[in-house]
Amino acid sequence: MDVHRDEEQGILAGKIDLALPLRPPDHCLGSTGQVLRILMLNESVLMSTDDPVGTAVVGFGFAGRCFHSYLVGLAPGLNLQGVVSSRAEARQQITDRLQTRAYEHFDELLADTRVELVVLATPNDLHAPQAIAALEAGKHVVTDKPMCLDLAQADAMIDAANQAGRVLSVFQNRRWDSDYLTVKRLLQEQTLGKLVYAQLAWGQFGAPGSWRGEAERGGGKFVDLGAHMIDQALQLASSPLQRVYARFSDAGLPNDVEDHAHCILSFADGSDVHIVTSSLARLQMPRWYVLGTEGALEKHGVDPQERFMIAGNIDAATEDESLWPRVSRAVAGQTTQMVVQPVAGRWRSYYENVGAAIRGRAELAVTAQSVRQVMAVLDASRTSVRTGQSVEMAQTDD
Incomplete structure (x- = not known):
């Protein structure tokens, strides 16, 4: 997920201090036609695979x-039992518009036996302690991305999930982005041939606000947006990651995080993927630029699902044809450029899979172990920035 606005400032067990607009947009509280399934279950009922x-x-x-x-x-496969907020006016919105319980404190949620899955939509520095507390309380957990602040925290979360025997996943919804799925298909079908080079870029102009501009809280666009692009690069790779090199630039924007970041992922097969995030992008770079042995691809613009979701109907997401990927390759001995109709993105698939995995009807699509390498890359990037050297990566099991 990519959020560039002020969010909750802190939620800890028994105490929450939130910064929330007095009137959240109605379309973010459940549009007219959206059915929210509120199922009040007796706490003693044993959940079946159909519940x-x-x-x-x-x-x-x-x-x-x-x-x-x-x-x-x-x-x-999910039933929204409640939402945590310390703000009285926000809790009123939750009960009136979502027609579900509004908890004032995190520990109230942990004590509610009707809640099996806890979703953490909180600042990055709270993901690890809250996830571990929820897992120890016997809950399954989804954290927003990034998973946490560093690899040590990720390992502690994975250990807690293993000890509890509960599902732990990370909201890497952009594995279901249209552009990513299109690039993945073109590589699988050999339309582009073997991957040689790719650049994934994402920027806006202006410093991130609130805690997102604070390094110690896990702020900065490289962590926020880079967590998605690093994950996509690792998912596309056909060989192990060998080394990471990164540089961060400070252009004087009013925050203590990087203003521009450039990270290079080098793989064992000789391919390189460049990850670029920026707060200086007055003009947009291509979102994707891919060179393969048989063709090249350029794609501008981000996946349209967020815009339609905010408007209240993610299923209506469409993208202007002017933003469809352009591919150049040889056809019958002639260099040919073509516009490729993109694969449809579907963020809904993430939570559908989580519900099915918890009930044992599907394998978990986004495992914590698969996201662990993202955290390893973020750690390696910081080390590379500090030392000015590339960092050799240890091989990890996904």
């Missing part, structure tokens, strides 16, 4: 309102 998974969202900032509560409400 929807009781789910609660922690945090009611932009992410909690417009991403997680919305998508949970659309997943037939």
Whole structure:
């Protein structure tokens, strides 16, 4: 998920201090036609594989309102039991518009036996302690991305999930982006041939606000947006990651995080993927630029699902044909340029899979172990920036 606005400022067990607009947008609170399944289950009932998974969202900032509560409400295998917020006016919005319970404190949620799945839509520095607390309370957990602050925290979360025997996943919804799925298909079909080079870029102009401009809280666009692009690069790679090199630039914007970041992922087969994030992008770079042995691809613009989701109907997401990927390759001995109709993106699939995995009907699509390498890359990038050297990567099991 990519959020560039003020969110919850802190939610800890027993105490929450939130910054929330007085009137959240109505379309982020459940559009007219959206059916939110509220199932009040007796606490003594044993859940069957057909029962929807009781789910609660922690945090009611932009992410909690417009991403997680919305998508949970659309997943037939999940049942939105409640949302945590310390703000009285926000809790009123939750009960009136979502027609579900509004918890004031995180520990109230942990004590509710109807809640099986906890979704963390909170600042990055709270993901690890909250996830571990929820897992120790016997809950399954989804954290927003990034998974946490560093690899050590990721390993502690994975250990807690293994000890509890519970599902732990990370909201890497952009594995279901249209552009990513299109690039993946073109590589699989050998339309582009073997991957040689790719650049994934994402920027806006202006410093991130609130905690997103604070390094110690896990702020900065490289962590926020880079977590998605690093994950996509690792998913596309056909050989192990060998080394990471990164540089961060400070252009004087009013925050203590990087203003521009450039990270190079080098793989064992000789391919390189460049990840670029920026707060200086007055003009947009291509979102994707891919060179293969048989062709090249250029794609501008980000996946349209967020815009339509905020408007209240993610299923209506469409993209102007002027933003469709352009491919250049040899056809019958002649260099030919073509516009490729993109594969449809579907963020709804993430939570549908989580519900099915918890009930044992599907394998978990986004495992914590698969996201662990993203955290390893983020750690390696910081080390590379500090030392000015590339960092050799240890081989990890996904």
